[in-house]
Amino acid sequence: MARVQTRDQRRMSRDMRKMRRYMRKSIHGKTRERPGIVGAAAGIFWTYRSELAPIYTMIVLTFSASVGHRLWNAGVIILVGLFCQVGGSVAARRYDRRSERGYARTVLFLGCGWWVAGAIAGPGHAPLPTILLLGGACAAIPWWAHRRRRSRVRVERTIRAWPVLAEDAGLAGSRVMSAVVDAFGYTARVALRRGMSARTAIGRADEIASMLGVRPNSVRVTADPDREDHVIVRVTESDPLARVAPWPGHADITPLITRPIPLGVAEDGTVVAVSLLRRHALIGGVVGSGKSGLVNAILASLVPADDVRVWGIDLKGGMELGPWEKALGRLATTPEEAVTLLSEARDELTERARDLAARAERTWHPTSTRQALVILIDEFAELPAEALDIIDSIARLGRAVAVTLVIATQRPTQEVMGNGATRSQMDVRVALRVRERGDTDLILGSGAYKSGWRTDGFTLAGAFLVLDPEHTTPLPNRAYLITDDTVASIVEKHVAPIALPPAPDKQHTEQSEDPQRVLWTALIDAGPDGMAVRDLVTATGRSRRWVYYALQQLQAAGRVEPIDGRWRAAGDDTHE
Template sequence: MRNQQMKRHARRMRRNGLQPMVVIDSNGPVPDLAAVIIARGLRRYRSEIGPIALALVLVAASLTLHLSHPGWWIGILVTAMVSASALTLVGDRVGLALRIERLYAATVALSAGGWLAAATAIGVTYRPLPQIILVGTPVLSVPWWVHRRRRARVRVERTLAAWPEISQSVGLAGSRVMSAVVDVWGWRARFGLARGQTIQDAIGKIPALESALGTFRGAVRVYPTRDDRANRFELRVLNIDPHANAIAWPGPSVATITEPIDLGPFEDAAPARVLLLRRHALIGGIAGSGKSGGINVLMGNLSACGDVVIWAIDLKRGMELQPWAPCIDRLATTPEQAHALLRDAVAILEARADHLASTGRRVWDPSPQMPALVIVIDEYAELADDAPEAATFTDSIARRGRAVAVTLIAATQRPTQKAMGKGAVRSQMDVRMSFRVRERKDVDLILGQGMLSAGWHAHTLNAPGKFLLSAPEHDIPRRARAFLLSDQAVSEAAQKHAEGRPTLDEVSRQAPEEATTLVSADASETPLDESASLDGSESGESPEAALWSLVVTAPDEGIPVPLLIQASGKSRRWVYYQLNGLANSGRAVQVSRGRWRAIHSKRDDVP
């Protein structure tokens, strides 16, 4: 009613040419507006006024407890002491990662609990309790107010409060904040995506997110959540680069190739572990990006494994791998040596496959007596240029080496089709390490087609040793930094691990010699028997009969298996199958590795 009268009075004043005076009711909008402003201010600066609020709560609690339960002071004091001890010992479990944070929290808990116990027992007005809380509150608040992580938490809260506008501007409208945590390096938050949005959409918006959040370039990461939900993602924002400085190698992380090797830490300090058994690896990156450091980490761990024999190819005359020579069983530094090494590796591969077939097994299980063979090739492109015929051998190793534990590790600046050959070498590399590349398209060359668009931005790596790791157990783009091995560390590790290095097993040692014997027999123009060809198929003789005719007439030292392969015209596996059948029936015996003969008392038998 009063408002209507005021409106009528204002209209009459306007008709008379007078300006009405506005009078606002004391119960009107001004008090409501003031309350809203105050509430918003308290909420926005709740972190800053937190210590004052705690002091007021202590005063109110002490007044209530002193009047109703003054005898509770003992329990309050014990609780404060226990809480302070717990915060000191296990405060990291509640987000207090730094020791100084835990000590500060324990000090505040003990001080507040002690004051509350005293005020409960004797009253809050008893001197000097009022003076203590008036002076102690600002003194203990100073670390809280200046603490970097507290300030960072406030900034993060303000940023996330504006997320609806940010999401709208970057093209992720409808996404929502689910949780957020501030850590030593920055902060991370979990987001729920709107219907139809995927984590690939978020990865594609990383540059826009960096701009909207006001970070430096390369500071934003997008990862799947731990539950791997398709409609969620984790956003990580770095204020400080955890990989800004080199990280010294702590020593080998494995003693067997059957365990994953630790290459270096990810940005969250988790180890970048990768298994190399039955996998081939490709290492790429421009000069100065840290490839040699990555190879040193691999060599340091492989040299500590007691079930690995290391062969290496370094066509820069051994400049990179020569320091590891005490741990390398065979090092090739010229194109001719590299060709011979790879040729012998293929022979070993085939011999191991035949041995597995003859014994009824499918895979070669590494052990000190039967070690795996790892071939490390530095600057693979040089091998393709200087020894192009070796590409056939590397292609064979890449396709057939897994089951027999012959592993290929190739490092190159740009794994182009020309450098890697036209075969299966690059496509068979299960483990990919990409150090910094100069051009965006090189990301797909090293890590695989489509990896650049999926968020694997190796061209943004900004320091030597930083890399992206793609492997069956690492399918999201996470930055890591390889451990750094100084020249002294390499020398010490090589000398330490040189003792007790395993040697090739008998099957593998004999394989290159047998392959050479077969090649020599193929090159010879004179057959063993001048009256007939060694190939039983050409003389009309069955392969079984041709094989037996040579076994039964073999000298005491036996006949090499390559000659039996040539005589029968069959594969190595078929020959070993026949020989094992003859041995099981007591008609033939293996004299030594790769040499067989018939048992003397039954040489006149017919197969």
């Protein structure tokens, strides 16, 4: 029994010693948290060292000039001043702005000149103190007003306070590893505590904005591609996309479908461009979000390209694509015309597949004679039901034969896109402003919003996110501004050919009968049911392109009309 009591006493004594050590540490910690007057003053001088840098510089100049005056002769002082001048001028080259380099070299030149004079004559010799005070005050004004310096200091203080502030945002245990300041804000790389995923931090973007005290929707959190426990926090203090960028034109670059198509300017100042060769594209956003601007940017690059033909479907009666009509190979403005256009596109797709099979090739490579085909559809939701099956077929089979769909709509729901695989075949996704969070996932794919792809906070027309194999991070962009005068100028220079080719096809030179007469006869004989384009190609012995252009001319003259993907003579002409 005594042995048990002795063991319990030893345990209690050990616990008491641990408690005393803990209390001593706690008291010592509290003592350190309350520094004296000198420590508090030193902390203030260190915290505001950037703002007080001009005063510190004047103190250092005065003290070092006094030391030089006592220890060195005039020759040594001049050599030291020249060495500081040259070394400082070389070091000033690290600044990327000319104004910053000029300011640094000017202050360095004046400071070294004053130091040489003060070290030779003495820092207290009149009028050197007055010159130092006045010159220091003049040099301090640009320093204090410099926006980038103030931003850099603010970021440094945020980094120091992050461990404490992060607890309020639910990110306790995280720390800032690095930060880069630019003209519009800063980007920080944050390490999360063990066990916290990047998706959790992405979902707390609003809490981080509240923690930092910045404007709403100015914080963007994305996953670090290298580590799951790291995230990239982007804070924009001024919106870099507030100023719209005008369309720059093509400069010396020849537009081709094989080259990426520039859409606008990204938040970091770079040009955002997407490739549409063998890729279908989906553009989504609410009314007024800027879909028309993106469509114009795409057409501005495709219309001048000689290795692609562009067909358009505009079910607003041609209101959006009407200005481009002369430069488009075909334009449908009614549901019936849209079905006819899509049927002929499917026929061309089939013909191209046969051509590739005959050539023992697997991929259609666009050239000026073997062009790609881009079908741009505005207001996709207005298409009739019979058009959706055709589009589904084109979406699944058009890649290899360079037949591309570019679809613009407001909400690409499954009902709007049809029950096929059309939406899943969209390789390029462009999301503009949406009203509901779920709409972002409709455009960009399931889970996009939780991964940081958020467009419900966009307020500017033309602001968008793009998701494709080359763009895998949610970097905001803004579409180029293309005015009506610019559109008219492009169309005037690149009118699509509508005249019939004068020379017969090489593969049918043996045919002596007028193909136009044969075409017209075939259309009359077809009766009210009409005739398919492939049958007209066989009857005339001409190419599919020739037949299309001939039908367009006859349709413009009111002599033929499309019906369910077939063509027939119109009105009284059937009795000729």
